[in-house]
Amino acid sequence: MEQNFFKQVYKVTRCIPYGRVTTYGAIAKYLGAAKSARMVGWALNGNSENENVPAHRVVNRKGLLTGKHHFQGTNLMQQLLESEGIIVKDNQIQNLENYLWDPSKEL
DNA sequence: CGGGTGACTCAAA
DNA sequence: TTTTGAGCCACCC
Numbered sequence: 001m002e003q004n005f006f007k008q009v010y011k012v013t014r015c016i017p018y019g020r021v022t023t024y025g026a027i028a029k030y031l032g033a034a035k036s037a038r039m040v041g042w043a044l045n046g047n048s049e050n051e052n053v054p055a056h057r058v059v060n061r062k063g064l065l066t067g068k069h070h071f072q073g074t075n076l077m078q079q080l081l082e083s084e085g086i087i088v089k090d091n092q093i094q095n096l097e098n099y100l101w102d103p104s105k106e107l
Numbered sequence: 108c109g110g111g112t113g114a115c116t117c118a119a120a
Numbered sequence: 121t122t123t124t125g126a127g128c129c130a131c132c133c
Contacts, residue, residue, distance in 0.1 A: 024115055035128045041114035042130060067114030
């Protein structure tokens, strides 16, 4: 039972289904820290260190790829999403509602 | 110990 | 309409 905020973020993120995305706020809320969306991003900053976390499936509330600049490449994040069938344009996910995966609802 | 920063979000001016 | 401010909390110097 990980009480570590980070660990939970990794776990939830890892549970994101293929071709789906979620938001920092959704994860934070699921973890009981709705106001701490920043921590979710901060947690992902470690990029799971040694965990295999698909951080590219986590975006801000508007579906904007705010964290893409933290990825290795400049467009790696977008390409990963597109490779999963998600349409991304101008650093923003199109039809976000169609892909949005809410852990508190579907997990 | 204190201050600055950040992959966020909401609400008010 | 856009711009600010505030809340959150972990990490770094």
